[in-house]
Amino acid sequence: MPTDVSDSAQVQALVTTTLAHFGRLDAAFNNAGVEGFAPIGEMSEADFDRLIATNLKGVWLSIKYELAAMSRAGQGGAIVNTSSWLAQGASMGSVAYSASKGGLDAMVRAMALEAGSHQVRINNVNPGIIDTPMAQRMGANDETLKPFVHLTPLGRVGQPDDVGDVVAWLCSDEARFVTGQSLLVDGGFTIAGWR
Numbered sequence: 779m780p781t782d783v784s785d786s787a788q789v790q791a792l793v794t795t796t797l798a799h800f801g802r803l804d805a806a807f808n809n810a811g812v813e814g815f816a817p818i819g820e821m822s823e824a825d826f827d828r829l830i831a832t833n834l835k836g837v838w839l840s841i842k843y844e845l846a847a848m849s850r851a852g853q854g855g856a857i858v859n860t861s862s863w864l865a866q867g868a869s870m871g872s873v874a875y876s877a878s879k880g881g882l883d884a885m886v887r888a889m890a891l892e893a894g895s896h897q898v899r900i901n902n903v904n905p906g907i908i909d910t911p912m913a914q915r916m917g918a919n920d921e922t923l924k925p926f927v928h929l930t931p932l933g934r935v936g937q938p939d940d941v942g943d944v945v946a947w948l949c950s951d952e953a954r955f956v957t958g959q960s961l962l963v964d965g966g967f968t969i970a971g972w973r
Contacts, residue, residue: 783810783836784828793843802851805949806844808837808859813912815871826874833878838885841900845893854897856949859886860941861902863964879904883960890958899957901948906964908936931966940965 781792796803814821814829837859848855864872865879883902890900907926909918913935923935944963947953962968 781810783808783840784831786839789836789839790843793847797847802853803844803847803855804853805856806840806858807945807949808840808844808857810836810840811860813916814874815869815916816874817871818873821874829874830878830881833875834881834885837882841889845889845896845898845900848898849896852896855899856953857893857898857900858945858948859900859902861886861904861960863904863906863962863968865902865904865960867968886960887958894957899948899953901953901956901958902960903941903944903948904960904962904964905941906930906936906962906967908938908941910938926967929967929970930964931969934965936963936965 779792779795781788783789793803810832812829812832814825816825841857841859844855844857848857859882861882862875862879864876865883868876883904886900886902893900907913907918907923907930909923918935926935927933941963944961948956948961
C-alpha cells in the first residue's frame with residue numbers, strides 16, 4: 779500500500795488497513811527513508827525539511843500507530859527501524875542525514891521505555907556500507923566501493939540480506955529480551971573509528 783510516511787493520515791490508514799486484512803500486527807519494519815547529502819551551504823531548507831520529515835518524523839508516526847495497534851491487542855510485538863552508521867558518525871555532506879539518523883537512535887531508546895509495559899520491543903538496525911539502489915544512486919560501484927571494502931574487516935560491502943536477516947532476528951522471539959538498541963550491521967567498518 780503506497781504510503782507517504784511523513785503524512786499522519788496515510789500512516790494511520792496503512793496500519794488500519796493492515797489490521798483489517800490480517801486481524802493483528804505482530805511486527806513492523808520501518809524502512810522508508812530518503813537520502814540527502816550536500817554541504818550545509820548548498821542544501822536547501824526544503825530538502826532538509828523533507829529529509830527530516832521522512833527519516834525521523836515518518837518513523838515516529840509509524841511507531842505511534844503501530845504501537846497503538848499492538849498495545850490494544852495486548853499480545854506484544856516487535857518494531858524495527860532502519861537507522862545508519864551515520865547516526866554516530868559522519869561523512870562529508872551528511873549533516874542532515876546524520877541528524878535524522880542520530881535523532882532516530884535517541885528516539886528509539888525513549889520509545890522502548892514507553893513500549894516495554896506493553897511487551898512491545900523497539901530496536902534499530904544501523905547498516906554500514908550496503909550495496910543498495912540508494913548507494914548506487916550516490917555513485918557506488920566496484921571502483922568507488924574499493925576503499926570501503928579495504929576498511930571493512932570482513933572484506934566486502936554488505937548486501938541487503940545481511941541487514942534483512944538481522945531485522946528478521948530482531949522481530950523474532952529469539953530476540954525477546956532485546957529492546958531500545960541500535961545495532962550496527964557494518965561488517966566491522968566502524969571498529970577503527972568513525973570516518
